[in-house]
Amino acid sequence: MLDLRLYMLQRITALIMIPLVIGHIATMIYAIQGGLTAAEILGRTQGSVFWFLFYGSFVLAVSVHAAIGVRVVAHEWLGVVGSSLRVLTIVIALGLAALGLQATFAVTLA
Amino acid sequence: MSSQKAERQLKVSVWRGADAGQFETFEVPQHDSQTVLDIVSWIQHNADPTLSYRFACRVGMCGSCAMMVNDEPRWTCRTHVNKVARDGELKIGPLRNLPVVKDLATDMDPFFDKWTAAEAHHHPSADRHDLMAPVDMQSADRVAANTAIECINCAVCYAACDTVAGNPDYLGPAALQRAWTLIKDEKDSGREDILAAISGTGGCHNCHSIGSCTQYCPNELDPLSAIANLKRETVKNWWKRNA
Amino acid sequence: MKARAHPLWIAFVAHRVSGLALALFLPLHFWVLGMALRGAEGLDGVLTLTELPFVKVAEFGLVFLLALHAFGGLRLMALERLGWSSGQKTMAATSIALAIFVSGTFFLKAI
Numbered sequence A: 001m002l003d004l005r006l007y008m009l010q011r012i013t014a015l016i017m018i019p020l021v022i023g024h025i026a027t028m029i030y031a032i033q034g035g036l037t038a039a040e041i042l043g044r045t046q047g048s049v050f051w052f053l054f055y056g057s058f059v060l061a062v063s064v065h066a067a068i069g070v071r072v073v074a075h076e077w078l079g080v081v082g083s084s085l086r087v088l089t090i091v092i093a094l095g096l097a098a099l100g101l102q103a104t105f106a107v108t109l110a
Numbered sequence B: 001m002s003s004q005k006a007e008r009q010l011k012v013s014v015w016r017g018a019d020a021g022q023f024e025t026f027e028v029p030q031h032d033s034q035t036v037l038d039i040v041s042w043i044q045h046n047a048d049p050t051l052s053y054r055f056a057c058r059v060g061m062c063g064s065c066a067m068m069v070n071d072e073p074r075w076t077c078r079t080h081v082n083k084v085a086r087d088g089e090l091k092i093g094p095l096r097n098l099p100v101v102k103d104l105a106t107d108m109d110p111f112f113d114k115w116t117a118a119e120a121h122h123h124p125s126a127d128r129h130d131l132m133a134p135v136d137m138q139s140a141d142r143v144a145a146n147t148a149i150e151c152i153n154c155a156v157c158y159a160a161c162d163t164v165a166g167n168p169d170y171l172g173p174a175a176l177q178r179a180w181t182l183i184k185d186e187k188d189s190g191r192e193d194i195l196a197a198i199s200g201t202g203g204c205h206n207c208h209s210i211g212s213c214t215q216y217c218p219n220e221l222d223p224l225s226a227i228a229n230l231k232r233e234t235v236k237n238w239w240k241r242n243a
Numbered sequence C: 001m002k003a004r005a006h007p008l009w010i011a012f013v014a015h016r017v018s019g020l021a022l023a024l025f026l027p028l029h030f031w032v033l034g035m036a037l038r039g040a041e042g043l044d045g046v047l048t049l050t051e052l053p054f055v056k057v058a059e060f061g062l063v064f065l066l067a068l069h070a071f072g073g074l075r076l077m078a079l080e081r082l083g084w085s086s087g088q089k090t091m092a093a094t095s096i097a098l099a100i101f102v103s104g105t106f107f108l109k110a111i
Helices: A004-031 A038-045 A049-078 A082-107 B036-047 B109-117 B140-146 B156-160 B162-166 B173-183 B191-197 B212-216 B223-242 C007-038 C040-051 C053-082 C088-110
Strands: B009-017 B021-029 B066-069 B072-075 B089-093 B100-102
Touching (some): A004 A038, A004 B223, A004 C053, A038 A049, A049 A082, B036 B066, B072 B212, B109 B173, B156 B212, B173 B191, B191 B223, B212 B223, C007 C053, C040 C053, C053 C088
Parallel strands (some): B009 B089
Antiparallel strands (some): B009 B021
16 A cells, blocks of 8 residues: 555655754744734745745645555555545645645745 | 362453354363463363364464464463463453454464565575575674574464554565565575565555564564665665666 | 553554644645735734634644654654664654653743
C-alpha cells in the first residue's frame, strides 16, 4: 500500500517541513502575544515574497505528506483499498494544496 | 492425602473452533515450573482429547508452539505459568494475524508465502565446481547480519505486528529480516531481486517502527532495526539509480 | 490491544493520532486565513474567537500536536536514516517532553 516512491515522498516532505515547522512555531509564539488581529498578521505577511515562499512550500509539502498519511490510516483502520484509496489520496493532496495556496496568496501577495 | 498441600487449580480459557469460535474454560491443576505448553498438553490428555495444537521440540528450538498467551504472542514451551497467570487465570489463543485451522493451530501458509514473496531464500552465486565465497566473520556487514540469522520462523513477531493486522499485504518482520540477512550475505547473488521484492506495495516501507517484533522476539532478535536497515538500503539504491 | 501497549507502541499511536488531528484541522486553518481575500474584517471576525478560553486551550492543543508530530517524526527518521535504534524509548520520551515545553511556552505567551 506504501511502495518506495510514496515512502520517499513522505520522508522528503517531512524533512522539508522540519525547519518550516520550527519557524512556524516560533512565529506563532511571537505573534500570539497580545492577541491576534488581522491587521497584525497581514502587516507582517502582506507583500512579502519571503512569507509567500515560506508558507507556499509549507502548504505543498504538507498536502503531499498529509495525503499519504491519511491514505495509510484509511487503509489500515478503515480497510479502504484499490482505486478508492488512490482517489482519496489524490483528492486530499489537491484539496489541501488548493485551499492552502489560496490562503497563502490571501495573506501575502493578494 | 491430607498431609499434602491442597492442589492449586488454574482457570484456563482456551480458544475452540476456527476463525469463528469461542473460548472454553478448563480447570487445570497447577504445579511448580509448569509451562503453558504443559497446560495445553494436560487439557488434551485429561480433559478433551479433541483439542488441537502444534508443538515439537519443547525446548525453544523448533518454533512451532507459539500461541497468544493473555493476548501476547509467546513460545508456550518456554513460558512459565507462574510468570503469566493472573489471579489464577490464563487465556490461551491461536497466533494472531493468521487464519485458524482449529483451536490453537493456525494456518502458517500466509506467513511462509510472504517469505517467498520477499525473495527471502538463497540465490546461488556459484555452482559446485566453484570455490566457496570467503566470508569474513569480522566484516561490518557480517556482524550486522549475525544475530538476525538466528530466526527460527516461529511467527511470534508476525503475530505481534499491528501493521500486519491492519495491512494484510505487508510482508511482516520475519520475512523482511531474512531478506536483510541475505542482502548482507556474500554468498547470495539476489540483491537486486530482493530489493525489488521488498520495495513493492507490501514491502518494508509499510513498517511504522512500532517495534513489537523486537519487543516480543523470544530469541531477542531485532527485526525493527533490520527493517530500518532495509529502508536505508532501498533509499540509497533509489538515489543511486535516480541521481 | 492493551496487553501489547509498550512505550514505542504508545509513541506510534501518539504519532498517528496527532497526524490525523492536524490533517483534519488544516482545511479549517486554510479557510480562515483565506478570508483575508475578502478584506481584514472577515478574518478579524474569526480571530476575535481566539480570545475565548476554550479556543486558547484548543490552540495550545494544536501546537502540542504539531510539535509532538514533528519531534516524533525526527525520532523515526533518526532510526530509519541514521540507524539510531538504541535509545528509541528515551528519544520518544524526549520528544514528548520537548512538545510539552514548546506548546507550554506558546500557551504562556497566549494567556
